[in-house]
Amino acid sequence: MTPLLQVEDLSVRFTTHQGVNDAVKGVSFEVGHGEVLGIVGESASGKSVTAMSIPDLLPTPPAEIIGGRILFDERDVRKMSSLERRQLRGREIGVVFQDPMTALNSVRRVGVQLMEGMRYHLDLDRTEAHRRAVDLLEQVGIPSPAERMKAYPHELSGGMRQRVMIASALACSPKLLIADEPTTALDVTVQAQIVDMVRSITADRDMSVIWITHDLSLLSDFADRTLVMYGGRVMEEAPTATLFRHAEHPYTAGLLASIVDTDTRRDQQLVSIPGTPPIHGAALDGCPFSPRCSYGVEKCPSVHPPLERVGDGHKVACWVRPFASKAPNGG
Amino acid sequence: MVGRAVSRRDYEEPLLRVEDLVKHYPSSGGGRRNSQAVRAVDGVSLQVETAETFALVGESGCGKSTLGRLVVRLEEPTSGTVQFMGSDLTNLGRRQLRPHRRDMQVVFQNPHSSLNPRMTVRQIVEEPLVVHDIDDRIGRVDRLLELVGLPPAVADRHAHEFSGGQRQRIGLARALSTEPTFLLLDEPVSALDVSIQAQILNLLVELRDELSLTYFFISHDLGVVRYLADRVAVMYLGRIVELASVFDLFASPAHPYTEALMSAVPSRDPEAGSQRIILKGELPSAASPPSGCRFRTRCPMARPECATDEPELRLVEGDHLVACHFAEEMMEKHR
Numbered sequence: 001m002t003p004l005l006q007v008e009d010l011s012v013r014f015t016t017h018q019g020v021n022d023a024v025k026g027v028s029f030e031v032g033h034g035e036v037l038g039i040v041g042e043s044a045s046g047k048s049v050t051a052m053s054i055p056d057l058l059p060t061p062p063a064e065i066i067g068g069r070i071l072f073d074e075r076d077v078r079k080m081s082s083l084e085r086r087q088l089r090g091r092e093i094g095v096v097f098q099d100p101m102t103a104l105n106s107v108r109r110v111g112v113q114l115m116e117g118m119r120y121h122l123d124l125d126r127t128e129a130h131r132r133a134v135d136l137l138e139q140v141g142i143p144s145p146a147e148r149m150k151a152y153p154h155e156l157s158g159g160m161r162q163r164v165m166i167a168s169a170l171a172c173s174p175k176l177l178i179a180d181e182p183t184t185a186l187d188v189t190v191q192a193q194i195v196d197m198v199r200s201i202t203a204d205r206d207m208s209v210i211w212i213t214h215d216l217s218l219l220s221d222f223a224d225r226t227l228v229m230y231g232g233r234v235m236e237e238a239p240t241a242t243l244f245r246h247a248e249h250p251y252t253a254g255l256l257a258s259i260v261d262t263d264t265r266r267d268q269q270l271v272s273i274p275g276t277p278p279i280h281g282a283a284l285d286g287c288p289f290s291p292r293c294s295y296g297v298e299k300c301p302s303v304h305p306p307l308e309r310v311g312d313g314h315k316v317a318c319w320v321r322p323f324a325s326k327a328p329n330g331g
Numbered sequence: 332m333v334g335r336a337v338s339r340r341d342y343e344e345p346l347l348r349v350e351d352l353v354k355h356y357p358s359s360g361g362g363r364r365n366s367q368a369v370r371a372v373d374g375v376s377l378q379v380e381t382a383e384t385f386a387l388v389g390e391s392g393c394g395k396s397t398l399g400r401l402v403v404r405l406e407e408p409t410s411g412t413v414q415f416m417g418s419d420l421t422n423l424g425r426r427q428l429r430p431h432r433r434d435m436q437v438v439f440q441n442p443h444s445s446l447n448p449r450m451t452v453r454q455i456v457e458e459p460l461v462v463h464d465i466d467d468r469i470g471r472v473d474r475l476l477e478l479v480g481l482p483p484a485v486a487d488r489h490a491h492e493f494s495g496g497q498r499q500r501i502g503l504a505r506a507l508s509t510e511p512t513f514l515l516l517d518e519p520v521s522a523l524d525v526s527i528q529a530q531i532l533n534l535l536v537e538l539r540d541e542l543s544l545t546y547f548f549i550s551h552d553l554g555v556v557r558y559l560a561d562r563v564a565v566m567y568l569g570r571i572v573e574l575a576s577v578f579d580l581f582a583s584p585a586h587p588y589t590e591a592l593m594s595a596v597p598s599r600d601p602e603a604g605s606q607r608i609i610l611k612g613e614l615p616s617a618a619s620p621p622s623g624c625r626f627r628t629r630c631p632m633a634r635p636e637c638a639t640d641e642p643e644l645r646l647v648e649g650d651h652l653v654a655c656h657f658a659e660e661m662m663e664k665h666r
Contacts, residue, residue: 042524187390192595217597261554272529
């Protein structure tokens, strides 16, 4: 079966008065039907830009897709007409942002906003759209959904707004849900509620998910596969369990080691990655992580290593692969 | 050089003693008669010993930042007292408070908004010295920068030229400039990238050990708290629900809220997810908290008496304080 989404060699450039920034450079990946793909990265890793280029949600200018192909359900997104793209966004791809207020209109009632997409894309009448909107609010865990239809976004808590946003993304039963750090601004107990809810709804409907986060731990029991990005490039891609056990890229290994959680030992200094992430994307021709990498060789800063298959579904972009010998599935 | 308010050991322990502290804000309803006050901090008592790291954890709206601000008197309490190094800060005027300010400094969460972008790093770090009339400034900025791991060359650049982690180092250098004994750290690493967080946490540990600093550490991140703190207080809706040594708290959380909070933290271990406690419902409003136990509306253990009897924060075992009628049952579960 062809994957639902195929991204091939995607490059995105931002041109501003401050100069040119290659935010995403040569990124390729796939998302299967019903699969949950996690994209993890720090600031300026290109994770959001990559995801937002799929439903054509990048502001152009300053952004421009300068290369690559995006195939959604075997259709080339970049060759679509603007009408086709609008249908793609509303019907086939649902998007959830970190801040729900970027998508919700603060002066319109929640219910009206929920019904709008369904009436446009699914051609439903008022009564039917209203019924489905109430259903949706209930599914995403909003108490007294019929009354909440009349609420304005500011009358809801952050967690509730994010639930409304998820309801609106799911309204037209999309094939793919793109969630860009939807729980980052929320408390951990609310985050747990929301991850739990999204997991069960998307699994029930066999929906594919791209979940973008800076928190690798969040993906451990959620994502089937995880893509690790840094400085606009893919560093490593693997089934999530493999990534946690046998990360091969020095960046992934460093990121895993620097996670401070309740299993971290108190009597030891924390492992940290020296230096700071690049402010812009791929500024180097070579590996963007090379200035902070302790395993680098001479060609690292000048020649970018290809993303090579090293095991079952496991790909790594590193000339050195210092941790490769530890991996039983390597080579 | 102006002297300190109190010489460093002329007071009875503990360093900080907070008693029955309350902060109510008029509700957003403005001057309306019947509008209820938001009870941000509602009767908190705690003590912090010299050179310990005391952590305050809780979720947004629990009152932890307000409590922090009350402790260093960036806010006036509605009632209750704050004693620092033996002096009652609650009744001091601005001028009388100033010498104490030298001893208690603050580092905020957002390194992008807490440093003045028009000032050079030298001006930022030096400013508290000017305010407190501390003369001996030559070389001091360089030494402070070195202390936080920045090269002296950065002194003449502006704060906005630096990344989040470096700005947090600048904020620390500034806070340390007056040689304080006590630092209020309000979510100092939450805005930083994961790979940078560990750098700053290591620095905080180094500084604490080297300078015998007392930290009042506010965080929502239990991993960070477990790594850094000696004792931990858990807050919910303006009240402390549990207070214990970091070992006791993590080994046997005795309040259902603490347990839920711990289980909600994402873990590297995919198995952890299956035991996750998903809390129902939402945080109630701090203007009208539930009767009895404030957590009861979301508590998986709640029983009828929880709606009528508010549980006191009481000693359950050793120095483990818990505000739950069923703390003993909870503890039994962890044995």
